[in-house]
Amino acid sequence: AQTVTQSQPEMSVQEAETVTLSCTYDTSESDYYLFWYKQPPSRQMILVIRQEAYKQQNATENRFSVNFQKAAKSFSLKISDSQLGDAAMYFCAFRGSGGGADGLTFGKGTHLIIQP
Amino acid sequence: EAGVVQSPRYKIIEKKQPVAFWCNPISGHNTLYWYLQNLGQGPELLIxxxxxxxxxxxxxxxxxxxxxxxxxVDSTLKIQPAELGDSAVYLCASSAGGVRTDTQYFGPGTRLTVL
Known part of the structure; x- marks a missing residue:
């Protein structure tokens, strides 16, 4: 079974600064997918960024980028130019490649606070 | 395009009572998921x-x-009878399915409180 670990229960950053959220995972699979989801107080899970394990290039979506280290099984999220609207819970998630539509395995989340 | 719809958003019941949650996925999405999210935890797949x-x-x-x-299409998740430990958020998600890089889209969830 896969496990996802987020070691930072809470992170705080000044507005306009950069913050990095950590995630490690454990799997015996070689082909899989990794995700970062954002969950604001409204509870709606919103996909932030996705990484395919077979791709060496790190995924980027505007101010959001990842540092994917496959050998180390590490998948961190970097948020540049932090904005007040970035405040939320952030969840790292894993999905194997077996069924093409398998359920996600989530970490416990990191609460991100943006200081104005 | 409408997102995943869930109802109700909130539900408060007495223990031992039945409860049902409804989910309408994104149109055309073949795969539907129900997740359970306990307070302070990430979601866990139910079905x-x-x-x-x-x-x-x-x-x-x-x-x-x-x-x-x-x-x-639509899905219903039922609990009968409910227990105190069932208090949580129940999330529904859907995806187009059958594609390796498939993305799951989530609804707003139903927060259940069992008294």
Whole structure:
């Protein structure tokens, strides 16, 4: 079974600064997918960024980028130019490649606070 | 395009009472998921449907939980009878299915409080 670990229960950053959220995972699979989801107080899970394990290039979506280290099984999220609207819970998630539509395995989340 | 719709958003019941949650996935999405999210935790998969077939229900507590997805569209998750420990957020998600890089889209969830 896969496990996802987020070691930072809470992170705080000044507005306009950069913050990095950590995630490690454990799997015996070689082909899989990794995700970062954002969950604001409204509870709606919103996909932030996705990484395919077979791709060496790190995924980027505007101010959001990842540092994917496959050998180390590490998948961190970097948020540049932090904005007040970035405040939320952030969840790292894993999905194997077996069924093409398998359920996600989530970490416990990191609460991100943006200081104005 | 409408997102995943769930109702109700909130539900408060007495223990031992039955409760049901409803989910309408994104139009055309064949795969539907129900997740359970306890306070301070990440979501955990309860059941996955491919069209109307439950293909992964290994984490669904079948003594009190049941689910159905008639006609492969809407889905209902039921708890009978509810226990105090069932208080949580129940999330529904859907995906187009059958694609390796498939993305799951989530609804706003139903927050259940069992008194």
């Amino acid at each position: 996955r449907y491919e069209n109307e077939e439950a293909v992964d229900d290994s984490q669904l507590p079948k003594d009190r939980f049941s689910a159905e997805r008639l006609k492969g």
